[in-house]
Amino acid sequence: MSDEQAAERFNQARAAQAMAVLEDYAEMIGDLIEEMGEARITDIAGRMGVTHPTATKAVARLKRAGLVISRPYRGVFLTEEGAALATRVRARHRTVVDLLVAVGVPPETAELDAEGIEHHVSDTTLEAFEAFMAKAPTADRG
Amino acid sequence: MSDEQAAERFNQARAAQAMAVLEDYAEMIGDLIEEMGEARITDIAGRMGVTHPTATKAVARLKRAGLVISRPYRGVFLTEEGAALATRVRARHRTVVDLLVAVGVPPETAELDAEGIEHHVSDTTLEAFEAFMAKAPTADRG
DNA sequence: ACATAAGTGTAGCCAGTGCTTTATTTGAGC
DNA sequence: GCTCAAATAAAGCACTGGCTACACTTATGT
Numbered sequence: 001m002s003d004e005q006a007a008e009r010f011n012q013a014r015a016a017q018a019m020a021v022l023e024d025y026a027e028m029i030g031d032l033i034e035e036m037g038e039a040r041i042t043d044i045a046g047r048m049g050v051t052h053p054t055a056t057k058a059v060a061r062l063k064r065a066g067l068v069i070s071r072p073y074r075g076v077f078l079t080e081e082g083a084a085l086a087t088r089v090r091a092r093h094r095t096v097v098d099l100l101v102a103v104g105v106p107p108e109t110a111e112l113d114a115e116g117i118e119h120h121v122s123d124t125t126l127e128a129f130e131a132f133m134a135k136a137p138t139a140d141r142g
Numbered sequence: 143m144s145d146e147q148a149a150e151r152f153n154q155a156r157a158a159q160a161m162a163v164l165e166d167y168a169e170m171i172g173d174l175i176e177e178m179g180e181a182r183i184t185d186i187a188g189r190m191g192v193t194h195p196t197a198t199k200a201v202a203r204l205k206r207a208g209l210v211i212s213r214p215y216r217g218v219f220l221t222e223e224g225a226a227l228a229t230r231v232r233a234r235h236r237t238v239v240d241l242l243v244a245v246g247v248p249p250e251t252a253e254l255d256a257e258g259i260e261h262h263v264s265d266t267t268l269e270a271f272e273a274f275m276a277k278a279p280t281a282d283r284g
Numbered sequence: 285a286c287a288t289a290a291g292t293g294t295a296g297c298c299a300g301t302g303c304t305t306t307a308t309t310t311g312a313g314c
Numbered sequence: 315g316c317t318c319a320a321a322t323a324a325a326g327c328a329c330t331g332g333c334t335a336c337a338c339t340t341a342t343g344t
Contacts, residue, residue: 003185003189006170006190007189007190007191008191009254009257010190010191010257011191012257012258013257016258017159017258018300021301024152028148040321040322041321041323042320042321042322046145047148049148049149050149050302050303051302051304052321052323053303053304053305053323053324053325054301054302054303056324057301058301061301072322072323073308073310073321073323099245100270103245103270103271103274105267105271109266109267111151112151112154112264113262113264115151115152115262116154116158116261116262117259117262120257120258120259120262122254122255124248124251125251125252125255128247128248129245129247132246156301163330183292183293184290184291184292192333193332193334194293195293195294195295195333195334196331196332199331199332203330215292215340285344286343286344287343288341288342288343289340289341289342290339290340290342291338291340291341292337292338292339292340293336293337293338294336295334295335295336295337296336297332297334298333299330299333300330300331301328301330302327302328303328304325305325305327306323306324306325306326307323307324307325308321308322309320309323310320310321310322311318311320311321312317312318312319312320313316313317313318314316314317314318
């Protein structure tokens with residue numbers, strides 16, 4: 001592999017990582033709205049395991065990215081784009097967990113690892129995962 | 143899932159990400175030493191797709207982590223710990239790529255996605271991958 | 285020895301993502 | 315309507331990890 005290709009690979013991985021945080025927040029805000037009708041900064045912070053100021057900053061970035069809207073001292077809400085992203089992320093998360101379980105990873109571990117893995121799964125890979133599971137739903141385990 | 147569990151998941155993913163950069167650099171420095179006898183800052187930078195100052199900073203962090211040693215204007219070398227990490231990372235990378243290919247991901251895509259995925263694959267999951275491939279080396283494709 | 289090019293280091297800037305500390309706003313209870 | 319607790323915001327710190335610009339070292343060629 002040439003250095004240029006290697007560099008491209010790393011740059012792509014870095015870009016994916018940058019997106020990952022936004023994806024996590026969008027997904028979680030979607031969850032919170034579904035569960036509690038609205039997403040408050042405090043709830044977001046609690047669930048992400050960070051302090052409120054950190055959550056506030058993250059929301060600011062999400063607003064900048066056009067994924068959410070919010071008004072001071074009011075809840076945070078997903079834009080159409082944000083909601084679409086949240087849905088997509090959630091579906092991908094499920095697929096990754098299912099794939100891991102299908103190849104024999106214990107469910108709890110699959111859930112844990114998927115949190116990091118999912119952000120690096122390309123559309124191509126996701127399709128392959130789905131195709132694989134359609135073909136061998138239980139991976140013929142045992 | 144409780145908020146605490148969710149937070150723990152995210153914190154774990156964040157910790158994995160912090161380690162990922164060190165792993166990438168250690169692996170690549172190992173590659174360079176193997177290929178060219180030594181790892182120069184410029185080579186590291188070129189292959190990572192970053193500028194030399196960035197590579198220099200990364201090497202400084204690696205030194206702080208005890209993974210490499212270096213003297214000004216001389217090459218960078220892995221410590222025993224760094225070499226062990228590089229070996230481990232390289233093996234894991236291969237396993238992840240192979241697993242992806244085994245479930246039907248195109249090889250080039252597998253290589254690309256593995257770069258990001260590998261850092262989030264726990265030992266448990268890695269073992270499951272190996273067991274899966276031992277059982278179905280070609281995943282019965284086609 | 286000296287000039288020059290390549291490699292390396294350093295300084296300073298920016299953005300992201302965490303933190304703590306300190307206002308401010310909101311909303312509930314009196 | 316005032317007070318107070320909770321929620322939110324704002325500001326400042328630290329570290330990572332990019333960058334550019336500039337200084338310095340090394341190696342090479344004359």
